[in-house]
Amino acid sequence: MKxxxxxxxxxxxxxxxxxxxxxxxxxxxxxxxxxxxCDNSSCGVCTVLFDNKPVPxxxxxxxxxNNHEITTxxxxxxxANKLAKCFGEYGADQCGFCNPSMALTVYALKQENKNATxxxxxxxxxxNLCRCTxxxxxxxxxxxxxxxxxxSS
Amino acid sequence: xxxxxxxxGSVDGVGIMKGRKAFTDDYADKxxxxxxxxxxxxxxxxxKNIDDSKAKALDGIEMVxxxxxxxxxxxTRAGQGYPEPSPHxxxxxxxxxxxxxxxxxxxxxxxxxxxxxxxSLIEVDYEVxxxxxxxxxxxxNKTIIHDEPEAKEMFDIGFKPKKNIAASYHxxxxxxxKTLSECExxxxxxxxxxxxxxxxxxxxxxxxxxxxxxxxxxYSSTQTPFHIRRIIAQALEIPMSKIRVIKPRxxxxxxxxxxxxxxxxxxxxxxxxxxxxxxxxTRKEVFxxxxxxxxxxxxxxxxxxxxxxxxxxxxxxxxxxxxYGEHALTVFMVAGSKVLPLYNKVDSVRFSGDVVYTNHxxxxxxxxxxxxxxxxxxxxxVDILCHKMDMDPIKxxxxxxxxxxxxxxxxxIMGEGTEGTPMNMDTCKxxxxxxxxxxxxxxxxxxxxxxxxxxxKTVGMxxxxxxxxxxxxDMGSATIKLNDDGFYNLMVGATxxxxxxxTVLSQIAAEELNTTIDKVIIYSSDTDLTPFDVxxxxxxxxxxxxNAVYKAAKALKTEMLNExxxxxxxxxxxxxxxxEIFKVKNSDxxxxxxxxxxxxxxxxEQKQLQVTSSYVGPKSPPPFMAGFIEIDIDKETAEIDIIDxxxxxxxxxTINPMLAKGQVDGAIVQGLGMAMFEDVKLAKNGKxxxxxxxxxxxxxxxDINKLTTKFVDSYEKSGPxxxxxxxxxxxxTPPAALANAIENALGVRMTSLPITPExxxxxxxxxxx
Ligand code: FES
Ligand code: FES
Numbered sequence: 001m002k003x004x005x006x007x008x009x010x011x012x013x014x015x016x017x018x019x020x021x022x023x024x025x026x027x028x029x030x031x032x033x034x035x036x037x038c039d040n041s042s043c044g045v046c047t048v049l050f051d052n053k054p055v056p057x058x059x060x061x062x063x064x065x066n067n068h069e070i071t072t073x074x075x076x077x078x079x080a081n082k083l084a085k086c087f088g089e090y091g092a093d094q095c096g097f098c099n100p101s102m103a104l105t106v107y108a109l110k111q112e113n114k115n116a117t118x119x120x121x122x123x124x125x126x127x128n129l130c131r132c133t134x135x136x137x138x139x140x141x142x143x144x145x146x147x148x149x150x151x152s153s
Numbered sequence: 154x155x156x157x158x159x160x161x162g163s164v165d166g167v168g169i170m171k172g173r174k175a176f177t178d179d180y181a182d183k184x185x186x187x188x189x190x191x192x193x194x195x196x197x198x199x200x201k202n203i204d205d206s207k208a209k210a211l212d213g214i215e216m217v218x219x220x221x222x223x224x225x226x227x228x229t230r231a232g233q234g235y236p237e238p239s240p241h242x243x244x245x246x247x248x249x250x251x252x253x254x255x256x257x258x259x260x261x262x263x264x265x266x267x268x269x270x271x272x273s274l275i276e277v278d279y280e281v282x283x284x285x286x287x288x289x290x291x292x293x294n295k296t297i298i299h300d301e302p303e304a305k306e307m308f309d310i311g312f313k314p315k316k317n318i319a320a321s322y323h324x325x326x327x328x329x330x331k332t333l334s335e336c337e338x339x340x341x342x343x344x345x346x347x348x349x350x351x352x353x354x355x356x357x358x359x360x361x362x363x364x365x366x367x368x369x370x371x372y373s374s375t376q377t378p379f380h381i382r383r384i385i386a387q388a389l390e391i392p393m394s395k396i397r398v399i400k401p402r403x404x405x406x407x408x409x410x411x412x413x414x415x416x417x418x419x420x421x422x423x424x425x426x427x428x429x430x431x432x433x434x435t436r437k438e439v440f441x442x443x444x445x446x447x448x449x450x451x452x453x454x455x456x457x458x459x460x461x462x463x464x465x466x467x468x469x470x471x472x473x474x475x476x477y478g479e480h481a482l483t484v485f486m487v488a489g490s491k492v493l494p495l496y497n498k499v500d501s502v503r504f505s506g507d508v509v510y511t512n513h514x515x516x517x518x519x520x521x522x523x524x525x526x527x528x529x530x531x532x533x534x535v536d537i538l539c540h541k542m543d544m545d546p547i548k549x550x551x552x553x554x555x556x557x558x559x560x561x562x563x564x565x566i567m568g569e570g571t572e573g574t575p576m577n578m579d580t581c582k583x584x585x586x587x588x589x590x591x592x593x594x595x596x597x598x599x600x601x602x603x604x605x606x607x608x609x610k611t612v613g614m615x616x617x618x619x620x621x622x623x624x625x626x627d628m629g630s631a632t633i634k635l636n637d638d639g640f641y642n643l644m645v646g647a648t649x650x651x652x653x654x655x656t657v658l659s660q661i662a663a664e665e666l667n668t669t670i671d672k673v674i675i676y677s678s679d680t681d682l683t684p685f686d687v688x689x690x691x692x693x694x695x696x697x698x699x700n701a702v703y704k705a706a707k708a709l710k711t712e713m714l715n716e717x718x719x720x721x722x723x724x725x726x727x728x729x730x731x732x733e734i735f736k737v738k739n740s741d742x743x744x745x746x747x748x749x750x751x752x753x754x755x756x757x758e759q760k761q762l763q764v765t766s767s768y769v770g771p772k773s774p775p776p777f778m779a780g781f782i783e784i785d786i787d788k789e790t791a792e793i794d795i796i797d798x799x800x801x802x803x804x805x806x807t808i809n810p811m812l813a814k815g816q817v818d819g820a821i822v823q824g825l826g827m828a829m830f831e832d833v834k835l836a837k838n839g840k841x842x843x844x845x846x847x848x849x850x851x852x853x854x855x856d857i858n859k860l861t862t863k864f865v866d867s868y869e870k871s872g873p874x875x876x877x878x879x880x881x882x883x884x885x886t887p888p889a890a891l892a893n894a895i896e897n898a899l900g901v902r903m904t905s906l907p908i909t910p911e912x913x914x915x916x917x918x919x920x921x922x
Contacts, residue, residue: 032179033172037354038436042846073172084170088162091811095651096169097354097404103170122854131352131405132651134822136860
């Protein structure tokens with residue numbers, strides 16, 4: 001069956017199977033920044049923005065995206081660039097398998113609550129696991145990124 | 154120094170964050186055949202018959218592979234240098250299945266859906282056998298797990314398959330019993346460490362195709378591309394010259410990707426069919442069917458004289474390697490060789506025991522590699538002894554631990570699977586590590602504990618060491634070439650797996666060539682294009698591969714000076730090079746690097762300047778550290794809040810202080826996970842209960858408050874720009890430091906991992922009785 005959706009601001013008509021998950025549809029259509037880390041929505045690596053809210057695309061049926069907006073990191077390149085710079089400053093990037101999903105989630109947080117406290121940042125990102133960094137450097141980098149936006153806006 | 158020991162962002166961080174094609178599965182052909190593996194529901198069984206007729210009849214199924222398709226060539230998946238110190242006890246597919254999750258057969262088809270359907274249509278007739286599920290009952294069990302005649306050791310590792318022993322080892326110095334009998338204070342305790350899963354976020358992935366030269370190309374998320382090439386060539390009898398292994402970006406390894414996993418099946422399918430194929434493990438397969446950390450049992454005895462001098466250490470160890478013997482001997486030995494030298498002034502020391510087969514998910518390499526297990530046992534035992542002697546644990550360590558300039562006879566006796574190499578500790582800043590850590594955690598105000606009403610605040614500590622590569626075995630190499638326009642390519646076999654080696658190695662080259670890191674373009678791990686390297690394991694990359702890069706850069710610089718001297722028509726001694734400009738001493742003759750490179754590329758006596766250098770370490774200088782934990786324990790529930798973890802590390806020069814900190818931070822948190830909750834749980838029949846990330850909890854953002862990581866000044870002469878390695882050491886101390894903190898606060902000794910509130914409450918209750 002066909003679904004209509006907007007991916008990164010561009011309208012698309014995609015052919016999907018009824019039982020297919022959005023993650024697999026996106027990868028099949030070359031949105032390769034969206035990746036799989038688990039079998040049951042517990043790692044956060046597959047995060048996309050669904051009408052600007054972060055959701056795990058591995059457990060979202062593709063048909064549910066019909067007439068909605070999906071954002072992958074390909075759609076927020078400039079913000080990802082900024083966040084990457086902050087990560088670089090704190091040595092917060094390691095394998096990076098979690099990073100594109102981190103960029104999307106942090107970007108969404110910035111839209112919702114740019115003055116998030118330490119605890120709010122942690123709560124918001126708790127579903128985005130990272131096995132490499134131990135989180136502390138990421139946390140500092142994310143705070144820096146959120147702060148930057150504050151200054152410019 | 155201009156580039157080394159400086160805050161330099163990683164060379165690939167921006168591209169990865171922006172989601173560029175990077176990881177193995179991003180490179181899979183869109184029309185790849187999908188491979189799915191049917192996995193054993195029995196802990197031990199013989200396959201009597203596989204009826205795959207219905208599966209084969211399905212539209213879209215290309216083939217079903219069973220043991221009948223493969224010649225019986227035994228190998229080890231371990232991913233080590235050749236000949237491996239691990240038994241060859243594995244076949245691509247076998248008629249025996251030895252753990253729940255072991256490979257039964259594989260289906261190959263056009264879509265995942267078809268493959269799953271085919272799997273469900275395959276009927277397997279098993280003769281179910283009695284499994285060995287208690288590693289303490291494995292030796293001489295009536296069940297023999299590896300009875301096949303092809304299973305063999307490559308050299309003497311104490312392999313006794315008829316007794317379910319994959320490897321065994323014994324060493325002693327002095328007379329342990331005698332020394333123990335002479336000691337004023339002695340203690341005895343038994344410790345258990347659990348299996349731990351790596352949970353790297355990228356599951357194991359491989360894809361394969363045949364290129365236009367009719368060669369087999371394998372993209373693999375591996376830590377050891379060169380070993381993968383060799384093992385596949387040997388096991389599938391494909392000429393090695395026909396195989397190219399490319400390692401793209403790897404999404405974390407921690408040792409879990411040192412071994413070969415789906416590569417064998419994918420390579421076979423493509424080699425047979427000529428079609429592209431791929432195999433990506435599900436998370437369940439990663440948990441159940443790759444491997445985890447070796448669980449171990451330690452029976453420890455220590456003795457000290459009346460002044461608190463440690464006189465004797467005795468460890469009897471039993472290790473569970475699961476169904477296959479990957480890294481059986483070497484992990485076992487590291488539990489001694491990279492732990493015992495911490496206390497080098499003892500009169501007697503003994504380390505002995507066996508590594509046994511069971512019908513569990515296999516065990517294999519995992520960051521720490523035995524040292525974390527051994528560290529938990531020894532550093533816990535040391536604190537028990539301190540309590541018995543009523544001696545401050547820091548004072549005890551200052552009195553007894555390894556100091557700079559000293560050595561331990563253990564280095565010469567114990568290597569990894571072989572004899573060791575003697576070495577002196579040219580750098581060992583353990584004293585500074587302990588002192589600084591003590592100040593940073595505010596030990597004097599918090600030790601042994603502080604009553605805070607509902608909670609008790611306490612601190613605990615442990616010291617650790619690791620190695621820097623395997624001396625005389627691990628080889629790394631690097632090629633550097635100068636391009637026109639004056640920039641360099643650096644080609645290394647070293648394997649970037651997220652630890653930052655591409656960045657660190659580029660920094661080393663840039664420093665020696667006096668240039669900036671953007672002028673060094675690195676490419677790592679392609680068996681056709683980059684020179685050999687054993688891969689990313691044993692904390693070897695910065696030290697071993699880094700030394701190779703340093704040597705290559707130095708040699709290239711000499712070649713460049715030679716060429717410049719020729720162009721200037723002067724003696725090489727007259728030429729100076731500052732990274733950008735060649736100058737003749739006491740003259741105004743000069744030339745930019747750019748002009749120089751263009752000239753030798755296009756104008757006169759044109760040539761490609763390129764150098765390859767290799768490095769094998771004559772020794773493996775250990776990094777050292779002291780770890781201090783501060784926790785608050787709830788008096789009623791025994792819930793633990795980690796307030797801070799202080800790590801003070803001596804890893805020589807930090808080539809990249811930020812990335813080095815990242816290595817320590819990340820390892821500390823993995824170590825805390827092992828200390829506090831990570832646990833591979835099994836049902837009675839041997840089935841893994843913790844086979845997903847809901848049942849196997851790794852630390853989240855909410856578990857970690859503060860990490861205080863510091864490096865002491867240290868310069869290791871044998872390392873590149875003074876560096877030692879830093880990839881593993883961070884993981885070693887948390888289990889012992891936590892257990893020690895708990896005893897400081899509550900007076901109970903936790904002897905098995907993970908240390909959960911339930912276990913603490915239970916111990917407290919037992920103590921009341
Ligand atoms: S893949 Fe893990 S949450 Fe979606
Ligand atoms: S950087 Fe590897 S999982 Fe986060």
